[in-house]
Amino acid sequence: MNTTTGASPEDLRNRLVDAIVKEDTIGVRDARVDTAMRTVPRHAFLPDAPLEEAYANKSVTIKENPDVDALPLSCASQPDVVHFMLVQLAVREGDNVFEIGAGTGYNAALLKYLTGPSGHVTTCDIDPDVTAYARRMLDANGYGDVRVVTRDGALGAPESSPYDRVIAAVGMWDLPGTWWDQLAVGGRLVVPLRWRGLSRSVAFRREETRMRSDSVKMCGFLPVIGQDGERNNYIDDNRLVRLYWDQDQDIAPELLRDSLSRSKSVAWTNATVGPVESFDGVWLRLSATERQTCRITVNPAAMEVGLHRPASPALSPALVEGDSIAYLTLERTAENPDGEPRFRLGAVGYGPAGTDLAERICTQIHAWSPARTAEPVLTAYPADTPDSDLTDGAVIDRPSVRLVITY
Known part of the structure; x- marks a missing residue:
């Protein structure tokens, strides 16, 4: 009552x-x-x-x-x-x-x-x-x-x-x-x-x-029952770091088992955000430009033993290629130490291709920064639509639909 x-x-x-x-x-x-x-x-x-x-x-x-x-x-x-x-x-x-x-x-x-x-x-x-x-x-x-x-x-x-x-x-x-x-x-x-x-x-x-x-x-919603195209798995033996990806992506979490124990490469940009300012558009741009975009979730215990902090430990964008991974990160700037904090955005990479992946994330940070509220256009076509009839953009195929993401 x-x-x-x-x-x-x-x-x-x-x-x-x-x-x-x-x-x-x-x-x-x-x-x-x-x-x-x-x-x-x-x-x-x-x-x-x-x-x-x-x-x-x-x-x-x-x-x-x-x-x-x-x-x-x-x-x-x-x-x-x-x-x-x-x-x-x-x-x-x-x-x-x-x-x-x-x-x-x-x-x-x-x-x-x-x-x-x-x-x-x-x-x-x-x-x-x-x-x-x-x-x-x-x-x-x-x-x-x-x-x-x-x-x-x-x-x-x-x-x-x-x-x-x-x-x-x-x-x-x-x-x-x-x-x-x-x-x-x-x-x-x-x-x-x-x-x-x-x-x-x-x-x-x-x-x-x-x-x-x-x-x-x-937004965030409970997933519908019956659609099982999303995959997830841990990429470390301690089960502290988890990836989420789609079935059409060539991602094998077992190849990443040793990647986080290797030396890391950190790349920074000049783009900064305030404590409540969204940087979510970086993820959207990555999904429109990088086929291997996925999500990383990190338990705080992983950072306590040395893993570089993702921008949002609960859900941050990542890129994966073979045995290498990079993800979005941030750090507080030294400017205005007594004022509202600012955080600069960058990326950290692990594995042989980690440096390249981190730089590619930074490329999309640079693209996002001057147009932070810009939204992509998603165009959905029936699954049997030929490539020649699709608009330009990144194509994501699903059983019932072909999605094209365009900026």
């Missing part, structure tokens, strides 16, 4: 939306989304959470994973992420919308508010416990006209198609062909897409023979 010791749910809801709007993480506004989030009661879809938690800007787990080392099976997404993905989706009154990942039912309720009385919303999830929960919450809060189905989201819901808008609330490694068939030409797809170890909310506009992005924003 929701309880509170102070503000009303309405006040808490307005404070949350005010904070999200003030932060403005994507630089695009939609007043209708603001109104929806001020109106639909998130706490009513999280009856076991205290009011303050329901209106905190954080995700809330609704179904734990029996594997204690694994991610939860279902969550209520972080509100600011919900907000900017709905802005990306640009729902209109009367739209027919399909959602993959039912969660608590809260996002479907927001979608129904945005589509209005003449619109239609279908939400689905592969887990019957999740859809049962969403159904109960939607019915209890006056959204009985939202359709809830239990199935693999990759199958879509052809019985209610074509859709004007499709949104996924789970991380996708591939874009199923069924979504192409069920999304109307001119419609929009917003999906947390995973490639080269990173995850971004990509807003696509459906064209006749392709889908082309007009918004690419940072």
Whole structure:
């Protein structure tokens, strides 16, 4: 049962939306989304959470994973992420919308508010416990006209198609062909897409023979069940350093077992960032230029025994070739020791090709620095599209789609 010791749910809801709007993480506004989030009661879809938690800007787990080392099976997404993905989706009154990942039912309720009385919303999830929960919450809060189905989201819901808008609330490694068939030409797809170890909310506009992005924003979502194209493994005997890569990449972690014990090569640039300034665009540029871009995750214990610190130990971009590896790093500059700290960006390499890999990362730091907010364009084509019909850029092949990343 929701309880509170102070503000009303309405006040808490307005404070949350005010904070999200003030932060403005994507630089695009939609007043209708603001109104929806001020109106639909998130706490009513999280009856076991205290009011303050329901209106905190954080995700809330609704179904734990029996594997204690694994991610939860279902969550209520972080509100600011919900907000900017709905802005990306640009729902209109009367739209027919399909959602993959039912969660608590809260996002479907927001979608129904945005589509209005003449619109239609279908939400689905592969887990019957999740859809049962969403159904109960939607019915209890006056959204009985939202359709809830239990199935693999990759199958879509052809019985209610074509859709004007499709949104996924789970991380996708591939874009199923069924979504192409069920999304109307001119419609929009917003999906947390995973490639080269990173995850971004990509807003696509459906064209006749392709889908082309007009918004690419940072996000993190639980991966969808059933897509297993991502790989990961440790590259040290102490299991402190882990790589994440895609199945189409020629990466063999066993070749890197001895690389981190060899001498290192550090290369620096003149690009600097403040303590809360994002350097995430470097990773995006690497994914558009270097086929062997992947992700490295380092346990703090590895740095205690001498490993050079990655820029972000939890997730940093890396390049791997054979028995060599390099990754993004940073260090505090000596300038303004009494002012706000600045950190210069560089790369550290290990193995025979480590120096070259580090320099290649620095090349992309230099490309990113003068245009730090620039976003790549992702163009998606059906998997059988010949090379001659693709736009210029880095091509990443998936079972159902060919992605082209272009700056």
